[in-house]
Amino acid sequence: MRKIPFLFLFLSTYIVAQESQVESAGKQAQDSVKPDPQVxxxxxxxxxxxxxxEFYQYELIEGNARQEENLGMVWMSSPDKFRWHYKKPYEQLIVADGEKVWVYDEDLEQVTVKAQSNNLNPIYVILNKDLSAQHYDMRYEILDKEKHWISLTPKERSEEVKEVWLGVVGEQLQTIKMINPFEQTLVFEFTKVKRNDDLPADMFVFTVPEGVDVIENQDNQTNEL
Incomplete structure (x- = not known):
């Protein structure tokens, strides 16, 4: 059965570590005092x-090769709503309305719904300072070509998230690298970012299409994306 990779499908943290070593090699002469990641x-x-x-998603594998590439759009509303729309190569829609998460696969004519309860989702790190401070240890890693890299490590052991790296330029998030305990990495790159646009009132409301099967997921440990 076809399945589009979600936000917590990952590949090779080793590659990320190697990239970090290369990036840091030419930067050891910089000031020893690092910026505050929280700032x-x-x-x-x-x-x-x-x-x-707009986002470009891919899995990072050996040799820095990219596979499982996907394109789409994302909308977020503080503190806990988002709409994640995969458009290519296959369509899939994920809507979090603050209480539930809806995953709609049009080709399969199926919707999976569950309680919105995963505080390790990096979307909440972006939107909610309290959640990020509560659930993650934060560290400034490196400045590479004007991009600040911040790593976040769960304070409690997670079966799904080992580490998250955020790439920030100015006041704009440009990259998310996500690593799981199986040493797999998934990367999101964001473009055409718009802040504080007026969004339609129904942007974060999901209405089940007629004739579509609805599956209630009772496993609250399952990731939302």
Missing amino acids: ILDGVRKDLTTLSA
């Missing part, structure tokens, strides 16, 4: 009410 993320969140962007 950087505060800049991303400053006065943030809504956010929209």
